[in-house]
Amino acid sequence: MSTNQPSILLVEDEENLHESLKLNLELEGYQVTSAWNGLEAVKAVQNEYFDLIVLDIMLPEMDGLTVMETIRIQNNEVPILILSARNTSADRVLGLKKGADDYLTKPFNLEELMLRVSKLIEKNKKLQDKETIGDTYTFGNNKVDFKAQEATTKNGEKIQLSKKEAMLLKLLIENKNEVVTREKILQAVWGYNVYPTTRTIDNFILNFRKYFEEDSRNPRYFHSVRGVGYKYSE
Missing domain, CATH: 3.40.50.2300 (Response regulator)
Known part of the structure; x- marks a missing residue:
């Protein structure tokens, strides 16, 4: 759509x-x-x-x-x-x-x-169209290569990212410290005009915490803002 x-x-x-x-x-x-x-x-x-x-x-x-x-x-x-x-x-x-x-x-x-x-x-x-970041981005012990759709996690493990994961990561990082609304995410990453369930995004955020956070229950980087959207902060 x-x-x-x-x-x-x-x-x-x-x-x-x-x-x-x-x-x-x-x-x-x-x-x-x-x-x-x-x-x-x-x-x-x-x-x-x-x-x-x-x-x-x-x-x-x-x-x-x-x-x-x-x-x-x-x-x-x-x-x-x-x-x-x-x-x-x-x-x-x-x-x-x-x-x-x-x-x-x-x-x-x-x-x-x-x-x-x-x-x-x-x-x-x-x-x-925020100022875009380069092909690679480092935060904490994590490194993301958006072009190769690869990431090195906190434990030094290399993982393959799906295209949507790489796009969502990039969107959140480019809007560092700002809440990105669910609507904007679904439009920018999924390209929908009519929104599906937002549980899809929740699952992606849970994955990011698993990959990149020292303590996924107390996230430092990836935050959900109830009823509004999501935020990446350092």
Whole structure:
């Protein structure tokens, strides 16, 4: 299910505008998922990875600001572009305060919307592409060779890593001391847009502890952050 097309969640309850935006975004090469109310939007974000959310403020079931707060509380940093008929500076400030990355008032110029969408997706991609580490990495008595998919464990034993193990190790190490969300891991390593069970990642983390930790019950390097994701620290 991996795709190179950036994925956008479009949250807009006005049918004609929704269909017009969806068509134009798809023509630009984006993969668009539709949500027609606030609850649908929150559910979609919990089940799928998105590169951007285009979010109307006036929505049935749950308004756009509440949707945004709910998403941000879950530590999800997905870029959010607000579309709103409210055009006072107080409304804009409130929207940005609640976690929006950009704010566009209706009626808007379609070309301007497309430009803002493209810029937000590009900016997000740059943030996600962290400075990469080299082909080999050493920590404690452990050494990892990502290219050869090999590691030397704490006991000096050479082991073969699976491709997914090497990718996950690299992702965690490149984000050293930062929590990497389960969503980001599943998207980056497995390439899923719709997530499978996260037990898969748990098993990988348990393996890493077995290979690399002096005491796997009290890990120094590989940590699980309950309800959020995983962290590599030194």
